[in-house]
Amino acid sequence: MTPPPPDSAWLAAVSRWAGAPVAVTARTPLAGGYVAAAVERIDLDAGGHPVAVVLKRVQPSEVAAMRALAVVPGVDRPRLLATGHDGHGAWLLLPFYPGAALDGGDVPAAVWDVLGKVHTHWHRRRARGIPVVDARWWWAMVVGHTLPAVRGAHGRTGDPRLAGIAELLEAWSTDARLRAALALLPRTLTHGDAHRGNVLLATDSAVLIDWGNARVAPAGLDVATLAAQGAPAPPGYAAPAMSPALREVERLWAQVQVHVQYLGFAADHLGTERVVEMVDTAARALDALGPALAAASRG
Template sequence: MTAPPDAAWLPAAARALGGAPVVLDRTPLSGGYVAASVERLDLDVAGRTVPVVLKTASPVEVAAMRAVNVVGADAAVLAAGDGWLLVPFVDGAPPADGEPAPDGVWASLARIHAHWWRKRPRGVPVVDAAYWRSLCDRTLVAVRGAAARTGDPAFGEVADALASWRDDPRMAAALAVLPRTLVHGDAHRGNVLGATLIDWGNARVAPAAVDVLTLSGVPGAVAPAAYTAGFDAPPEFADVERAWADVHVHVHYLGFAADHLGAARVTEMAGIAARGLDALGPALTPHRTRSAPDRP
């Protein structure tokens, strides 16, 4: 996708910003994998300079950002249209290595999870058993490609494991009982700028632990107080959700790891997923005779 023409977004920007904007400067922005075009724009609005970001966006990201706007969270969108988003420019940098995500990010995420708990925003895909199988299939392409490219047998071993996990009944059983909410879906440190979680192109309706685990970067993570103060999910499914998330999140990133991080990291991540799957069976036992919760 190319950048949207000015005529597509300027009228919406005028309504959002309270005056007709004039573009003073454009700066292409790099980084990330979701958008084909991202620009910082410095706009003059009634004599004040307003920095914004204009980006191409998938229908899913547009739908997700509109859902985020309903909550009034820090990642709010100024204007949105067919294939584009206009959002405030965030002058910040991701947390340094070893530094936790800021409390403001956790608090914003909690508001989003709480608002959309057991609800599905229109236009955002649901993580269900079919989605899990398609995720495994996509990941298998990358892992098998790494095996063919490098000849390292470790990639083949991980591919065999993935093929068996694709139809593992424990993953389907977990998704049959776990409540869902709107999740960012890719809440790693590179998508944190200052106190804002950016780039919602991988948003999904899924168990909240997807974001908790990814943002914390720790397998089996428990959310910090800054999150639980705004959203403290019922504890009934906590063990199931943590184990499920250890599997799902590490499989989600295995394709990237196979392309960029090498066999040792892929093997490590697959090991974490395997241990999560082992923990999932016992965690599910108390719920096997119960009916599924309200969807999503």
């Protein structure tokens, strides 16, 4: 297992944040999910007061995302306390936000507020060090991640529907409508994986955590991810300015993107019926995307 960075690399930063010298009192491994290689909660004593932080081994793109998040006015959670790189890779240090993941109901307004501010601040700007969702990225995602999972599910189940879906995905990987949409739509900084499990109901405010899948992409990616879980954007979400015709292109593209993006997970964990349902949703959106692109070009 990859070792954590030495305490000397980050203790001074925590002392500045806490306003007092700190000492480690306990360490607890946390689940790392699909992105972080190792995650650890560290409890500390700060001049007689308890504080807790999270130390993560991460990909460099997550460091870049946290730095990009830090410059957005009005966004202070999750807060980057320290970062570094050693012989074992990059690491991040963040405050520990106690609370449970959102498992139902409405997404708190604080999360939509953060998304709106991030999407607007980085609208038509590229945050360095973060992957860009373009035609090449889309092809690599479909061919490198989604297709192998669907083919694996077909191998396990023998369901002929999965074989047909694999053929469909091959065609979608180079679909001209999706390429045209990605060439047309403005991009911004997106969370890239803004599902309910990454919404933490902290004691004083909700926090959108785990920016390891951050992407430079159309803002609709984050909106569609939550909408697919029954949490559409509320009226208070401040989307970047865009014409109605272009907004419709973004909405339809995002429906395709999100349902294909999570198709590999569905194939591995949710069963064939859910895979078929997601592909049907994506196919309907893709069918509508062509006319929407034509309308946007006329506008």
